[in-house]
Amino acid sequence: MSSTRFFLLLLLFGSYTLAAQQRYFTKSASIVFDADGPLDDVEKIHAKSTTASCVVDVATGQMEWAVPIQSFRFENSLMEEHFNENYLESAKFPKATFKGTIQHPESVKWTTDGSYPVQVKGKLTIHGVTNDISTNGNILIKGAQIQASAAMKVALEDFRIKIPSVVGFKIAKEASVQIQASLETLKSSNS
Amino acid sequence: MKKYCLLILSLMLVVSTRVAAQEESLLDLLGQDEETQVVRNAFKSTRVINGQSTEMLREGVLDFRILHRFGPVNSGAYNFFGLDQASMRLGLDYGIRDYLSIGLGRSTAKKELDAFLKYRIKPQTTGARSFPVSLVWVSGITRNGLEDPFPGTTYAPSQRFGYYHELIIGRKFSEGFSLQLAPLLIHRNLVENYLSPNDMYAISLGGRLKLSKRIAFTWDYAYALNRIPQGISFNPLSVGLDIETGGHVFQLHFSNATGMNERAYVTDDNGDWAKGGVRFGFNLSRVFQVLGKNP
Numbered sequence: 001m002s003s004t005r006f007f008l009l010l011l012l013f014g015s016y017t018l019a020a021q022q023r024y025f026t027k028s029a030s031i032v033f034d035a036d037g038p039l040d041d042v043e044k045i046h047a048k049s050t051t052a053s054c055v056v057d058v059a060t061g062q063m064e065w066a067v068p069i070q071s072f073r074f075e076n077s078l079m080e081e082h083f084n085e086n087y088l089e090s091a092k093f094p095k096a097t098f099k100g101t102i103q104h105p106e107s108v109k110w111t112t113d114g115s116y117p118v119q120v121k122g123k124l125t126i127h128g129v130t131n132d133i134s135t136n137g138n139i140l141i142k143g144a145q146i147q148a149s150a151a152m153k154v155a156l157e158d159f160r161i162k163i164p165s166v167v168g169f170k171i172a173k174e175a176s177v178q179i180q181a182s183l184e185t186l187k188s189s190n191s
Numbered sequence: 192m193k194k195y196c197l198l199i200l201s202l203m204l205v206v207s208t209r210v211a212a213q214e215e216s217l218l219d220l221l222g223q224d225e226e227t228q229v230v231r232n233a234f235k236s237t238r239v240i241n242g243q244s245t246e247m248l249r250e251g252v253l254d255f256r257i258l259h260r261f262g263p264v265n266s267g268a269y270n271f272f273g274l275d276q277a278s279m280r281l282g283l284d285y286g287i288r289d290y291l292s293i294g295l296g297r298s299t300a301k302k303e304l305d306a307f308l309k310y311r312i313k314p315q316t317t318g319a320r321s322f323p324v325s326l327v328w329v330s331g332i333t334r335n336g337l338e339d340p341f342p343g344t345t346y347a348p349s350q351r352f353g354y355y356h357e358l359i360i361g362r363k364f365s366e367g368f369s370l371q372l373a374p375l376l377i378h379r380n381l382v383e384n385y386l387s388p389n390d391m392y393a394i395s396l397g398g399r400l401k402l403s404k405r406i407a408f409t410w411d412y413a414y415a416l417n418r419i420p421q422g423i424s425f426n427p428l429s430v431g432l433d434i435e436t437g438g439h440v441f442q443l444h445f446s447n448a449t450g451m452n453e454r455a456y457v458t459d460d461n462g463d464w465a466k467g468g469v470r471f472g473f474n475l476s477r478v479f480q481v482l483g484k485n486p
Contacts, residue, residue: 025221051226055217064217070228076480077249078438085232086404091366099216167437186220 022058022110024146029054029181031067035156039169045079047072054181056148061105063120065098065179087161088127096126100133108139115140120150126159137179146183151176230315233325233363233371236440236476237284237292237309239397240411240429241448241456245325245361245371247311248286251482256282256296257475258451265467273470280451285481290314298451300459301340305452307331315362325371327359333454341381350381355453357395367401375413377457392416393426393457399433407433409442413457424460425468442474 029052035045052067069090074080084090100122102108108116121134137150153174156163163171234244237254248254258280262273270276282296290311297304312326333353340351354377361371375393382389395413402408411429418424431444447469450456462468 023217023220027221053218053221055220057217062217066218068226068228077252078478078480080249081232082437 023055023186024058024110024183025053025055025186026181026183027051027053029065029067029148029179031072031177031179033072033154033175033177035172035175037168037170037172043076043079043170045074045171047074047080047083049073052179052181054148054183055186056102056183058105058108058110061102063098063100063102063122066095067097068095069093087163093126093128096124098122098124098133100124110141110146113142124154126154127161129159131158148179148181148183150179152179153177225319227316227318227320230317230325230363233315233361233369234399234409235407235433235435236442236474238442238474239371239399240409240431240442240444240446240474241427241451242373242395242397242411242413242453243307243309243327243329243357243359244397245311245315245327245359245369247289247309247327248284248292248478250286250289251480252286253479253481254282254284254286254294255477255479256280256284258282258472259474260446260449260451260472261470263462263468263470264445265462265469278449278451296452297336298455300449300451300455302336303333303452303455304336305331305333305454324360324362327361328357329359329453330354330356331453333452346381353377353379353454353458355457357453361397368399370396370398372396375453375457377454379454379458386419387458388417388419391418391458402432405435409433409444411446415457425463427456427461428464438477440474440476442476444472444474445469446472 028050030048030050031052032048033046037045049067049071051071052065054063054065056063069088070084072080072083074083100120103119103121108118116139118137118139119134120137122132123130124133133152135150135152137148140147140149154177155174157173232246234246236244237246237248238244260278262270262276264272266273278299280296280298282294284292284294286292292309294307294309308330310328312328313322315325316322331354335351340346355375357373357375359371359373361369363369373395375395377391377393379389393413393415395411397411398409400408409431413427415426418426425447427446427448429444429446429448431442434441434443447462447464448456448459449461449470450459462470
């Protein structure tokens with residue numbers, strides 16, 4: 001075998017293992033949503049989960065998220081029950097997931113401090129319905145800490161979440177969702 | 192040599208695509224640490240109909256319960272098939288913890304006061320540590336409040352009291368179907384006659400079949416093991432519909448029992464279903480979040 005070819009092979013190997021290694025993850029991302037309707041009501045439709053998980057692949061910009069529906073906590077227990085039982089049907093659809101890619105992943109310098117605005121495109125699945133979405137987020141790198149955040153609007157109708165007309169004014173047609181995650185390096189066992 | 196090299200390259204390509212295929216889900220890299228989840232909402236309410244269900248009030252929730260039982264259907268058109276008469280129980284239940292509730296109620300019948308403590312020993316769970324059934328313990332006390340509860344007899348004040356204990360074993364088999372079995376012990380300090388036992392043992396069977404997201408068919412039966420004499424009084428059987436509308440749960444039902452606490456519906460004389468000795472009734476439950484939890 002000629003030395004150039006061998007070198008090329010080595011390069012192929014090298015880049016391959018490098019790509020497999022550079023991943024970040026969390027199992028405790030927080031997701032907050034607000035679905036307060038136009039009616040000014042004492043009861044706030046506001047819930048938070050702190051057990052969302054996420055894995056980001058640096059080289060490809062691919063990312064995946066998942067959150068158990070039952071992990072959302074409301075101020076009002078009955079609201080939480082209705083959220084699970086009647087609206088999101090968590091027994092049938094236990095998780096909400098997102099699978100997408102960071103556009104221009106090379107623009108984020110993962111080892112350099114800074115704030116990097118990113119655009120993420122992908123498929124969001126809630127209540128068993130998948131929609132293509134695109135949203136803006138931010139990646140903040142400070143020392144060894146990586147903070148990812150994003151905010152978006154989710155139209156309930158798009159995910160076949162039906163709101164009975166009786167409570168139509170209490171619940172917003174679009175829920176505003178905020179995501180906050182602090183990422184750690186994923187030590188992959190197979191690389 | 193060239194061929195050999197190409198072979199290696201194509202092999203590597205195959206390997207790398209295979210790896211890519213395996214890693215279809217990045218989240219799989221986090222490993223499978225399945226969580227244990229409590230199975231909730233086996234029933235819409237903390238009562239099946241008359242009997243306690245495996246459902247608990249969540250912490251900080253106050254449940255205001257208004258229960259009505261009308262007269263027997265076989266009392267005829269003159270009494271508007273029982274709707275002219277009504278007997279009721281007003282109650283307040285409160286969730287101290289997700290696994291511990293207390294309740295207080297007062298019934299029209301016998302001006303009876305009742306109080307209970309409900310403790311969930313173990314919830315039904317799925318996931319990493321699954322447990323097939325919910326185990327709930329209920330202990331209660333009742334007090335006959337009539338001016339002269341036992342005419343013609345002398346009695347001590349303590350003899351107005353009755354007690355009950357039950358262990359509820361329930362399982363939510365699917366989203367639509369739940370079933371529970373509960374052995375009961377009821378002790379009355381004073382009974383009507385010497386044939387009636389002071390300690391009555393019973394087994395109750397309650398269930399729910401969901402008809403839609405907000406409507407369910409329910410039933411509730413208690414078989415008393417030592418009801419004496421047999422044939423004069425009947426075991427309580429109730430069938431009903433649970434209708435949920437936002438913060439309210441309406442339970443509409445037909446039952447041969449008038450009593451609305453464990454002492455009353457198991458040991459009191461119940462009507463005969465075969466002869467139309469049943470009554471229409473409803474339970475209305477309105478819950479309030481008294482102590483908020485901050486999400």
